[in-house]
Amino acid sequence: xxxxxxxxxxxxxxxxxxxxxxxxxxxxxxxxxxxxxxxxxxxx
Numbered sequence: 609x610x611x612x613x614x615x616x617x618x619x620x621x622x623x624x625x626x627x628x629x630x631x632x633x634x635x636x637x638x639x640x641x642x643x644x645x646x647x648x649x650x651x652x
């Protein structure tokens with residue numbers, strides 16, 4: 609699973625009801641600064 613997919617999963621859990629297209633755009637921005645799974649948990 610890619611970092612972006614992990615971020616999207618975390619965001620879906622945290623922000624239920626938000627459109628997937630919006631979560632995808634946020635994940636794209638965050639994936640530029642996230643390098644590991646630990647960072648995914650900390651950023652989201």
